[in-house]
Structure formats: C-alpha cells, structure tokens
Amino acid sequence: MAEPTTAPSKYRAIVLTACGGTFLAMLDSTVTNLAVPDLQRAFPSASVPDLSWVISGYAVMFAALLAPAGRLADALGRRKVFAVGVGLFTLASLLCALAPSLPTLVIARFLQGAGAAAMIPASLAILLLDGPAERRPQSIALWSTASAVAAALGPAVGGVLVEQFGWQSVFLINLPLGLIVIAATLRVVPKPESSTRGALPDMVGTGLVAIGVGGLTLAVSEGASWGWLDVRTLASAVIGVAALAFAVFRSRSHPTPAIETSLWGNRTFAATNIVSLFYGMAQYAWMLGSVLYLTEIWGYGELLAGVANTPGAFAASVAALGLARVAGKIGGPRTAVIGGLIAFTACGLWFTFGLIDHAAFLTFWLPAALLAGAGMGAATMGTSAAAAMSAPPTRFASSSGLNTTARQFGGALGIAMMAVVLQQSTGIDGTRDVDAYSNMFLFCTLMMIAALVVAVGWLKFPAPAAAPTTDVPAAAKAKG
Structure with missing residues (x-):
C-alpha cells in the first residue's frame, strides 16, 4: 500500500469521496418518494402508474446493473468505474431537472440508476483497497453509515426540497455534489497499476x-x-x-x-446474501410503510412524516460507527448482524401488537424510531462487512455489488408484497385503519425473523481476506 494512501489526511479525503458517492446514489433511491404529488401537478395527463416509473425506473436499473458494475470495477479499475458512474449520475440528474415530459424524465431516471449502480461497488472497493488494511472495519462502517443514512433521510430531504422549490430541486441538488465528488476522485484516489487490472468479464x-x-x-x-x-x-x-x-x-x-460463482462456494458469502435479501424486504417496506402510516393514520403532512424519520437515521449512523469500533472484540460482523436484527425485530413486534391510532411522537414514535434505526445501522454494517471480508481483495467490488443487489432486489420484492398486504386490508371506501398497518408491520417482522434465523444458523464470522492469492472455496472449507 502506498504511503500517501495510508496518511490520515489522505485517508479522510478518500473516505469523504467514496462515501459521498454512496450517499448520492442511495439518497436518490428514496428522495423522490414525496415528489409524486408535485409531479402529478406538473404532468396532469399522466396516470399514477405512469408517475410511479420515476421511482421504479431508477430502482430497476440500479438493481440490474450492480453486479455487472462490480465485475467491471474489478476488471477495469475501481477509480475509472467510480468516476464514470458519478459523471453519468450527475449528467442524468441535470436531464431529470430539465425534462420537458414524463417519458424524458423516466429515461433520465434510468440513466441515473445506471450511474448509481457503477458508484456503489466501486466506492467500497476504493475504501478497502486505497485505504489502510487495518482500517477496513472502520471503512466498511462509514460506507454502511452513508448508505443507511442517505436512504433514511431521502423522504425528509425530498419533502423539504419539493415543498420549498418544486420537484426539479431533488435532482438539481445532485449537480454541485456530483461535480465535487468527480473532482475529488480525480485528485485523491490513486490510479491503480495497470498490472492490477484483469480481463473484461x-x-x-x-x-x-x-x-x-x-x-x-x-x-x-x-x-x-x-x-x-x-x-x-x-x-x-x-x-x-x-x-x-x-x-x-x-x-x-x-x-x-460475469458472475463470480466461486464466491458462492463460500458459506459466509452465500449466507450473507440470503440475510441481505430478507433484510432488504423488511427494511424498504418498513421505510415506505412508516411514511404511509404517519400520513394516513396520524394525519401528518408528507414533510412532517419525512422529518419524523430522521431520528432513525441518526440512530443508524451511531450504531454502525459504534459497532465498528468494538465489533472485533465481540464477535465481528456476525454479532453486528444478529444484534441489529434482534433490535429491528423487537421494534417490529412492538408495532405489530401495539400500534396506536393517534399521534404520540415522544412517547411512541421516537423510541421506536431510535430502536429500529439502531437495528438497521447494525445490520447494514454487519452484512456489508461480512460480504466484503468473505472475498479476497481482488473481488471486493464484485462481492459488494452482489450483496447490494440482494438487498435492493429484496427491497423491491418487499415493497411489492407490502402493497399486497395493504390492499387486502383496505376498506371498500379506500381507507385503511390501524389493523391494516399492523398487518404490514407483521410482514416486515416475519422477514426480519427469517433473516435472523439464517444469520444465527449459517452466518459465521469470516477471517479477513488479506492476500489476493487466497483461494475462496478453500478458505470457506477451512472455516467450515
């Protein structure tokens, strides 16, 4: 590892650059949720299903290209793929803001999703390979924190921007941030030696x-x-x-x-991705369902509902960063995953059997949001660490891309199933009561329990893969 890379100031710059890209990509996965009403006013001839493509178009491309982008980052170089991804994401954000029609906006969101998919696996590879090896647990925690906090803050940020400046602002905000990240990438992320690059997948x-x-x-x-x-x-x-x-x-x-099938021979990697699938089903359904519950049952406005979720984002960051400091002493990523899922499940049981039909932010929502947020932060950090540490350094981007794909696909599946649960509980007049949301939170809780069972039964703490020559299947057998 080059000495400038290990210097504290250089490491901080790399962390800010890589996590900045991760934050942008994950923020845009949820920031547009509260922009749909304003989009409907801007494009009055569009139907609600048509408008939903502004959200799902990004999600589909994001999930579809994560794994291929991880392979390309390992082959072409993490710095190049990350810079191209941020550039495409920033350009697409400008196209979104200037879109004269809904079809143009949807196409631009597809491009945004493609750029975001390139950013995510490459950003983690930059942190793990261009930072000091002894700080890898801390790097994973910071990366996970940026991801979890961005997704949780998305509705609040979107609500504020849309209410004050209109729907275009949720895309315009990406322009200066994206340009800063591109400039920082070219300046602080070292160019990899050509010998470290592999053949194209x-x-x-x-x-x-x-x-x-x-x-x-x-x-x-x-x-x-x-x-x-x-x-x-x-x-x-x-x-x-x-x-x-x-x-x-x-x-x-x-x-x-195209797919590193050898990674799936590693028990830890396989178990981590199964956990991430179930966890993603619970996490994304929970985040969207919580906003719906606050607006429909408590009567909160969309902006207030988004802001009400910010304590959970704060708790997620504290949990992820705190556990990164002590994880090695208490059992590693496995403990973080299991502890986070237990906390998340406890909150799910609380909501399933104790949901109320009136606003009680301080006595009900705040403690629940802190508990759920801490659980999400710990689980996100733990699964990201387990996936990365169960792969050799030459496959860090591939492993993170596959793991994030599992969580994103789980999120899409969870939201779809949540919609079915809520639809079955909707009255003839189109309204939903507390029981409908109790059923929704029960679904989330069952997915958390499934993830917890897999984590307890099959997820083992992997030994850090420090040498590129490590044979993954052999390492997996040695661990079994």
Missing part, C-alpha cells in the same frame, strides 16, 4: 445478468399495479429467470465469468 453474460435482475425486479415492482397474472408481469419474470439461469450456466465454464 464475459460481456454476453454481463448483459444476461443485467436483463435477469432487471426483469425480476420489474416483475415484482410492477406486479401489484399490472396484476400478478398479467402477461407483462409473467413475461418479465420468465425472461428474468431464464436470463439469470443462462448467465450462471455460462459463468461456470467461462474464463472471465
């Missing part, structure tokens, strides 16, 4: 992975509005499954596979 397989994950995410995202037996839903699902199956088949024998 199988491009056919890479395309199949993107089509497969994108098709499945599209099916679960739009199934509730299209209809689960609608030809569009079924076609998306069938194409997604077929593309992924073919990609896996090609990857098993290809010299530069």
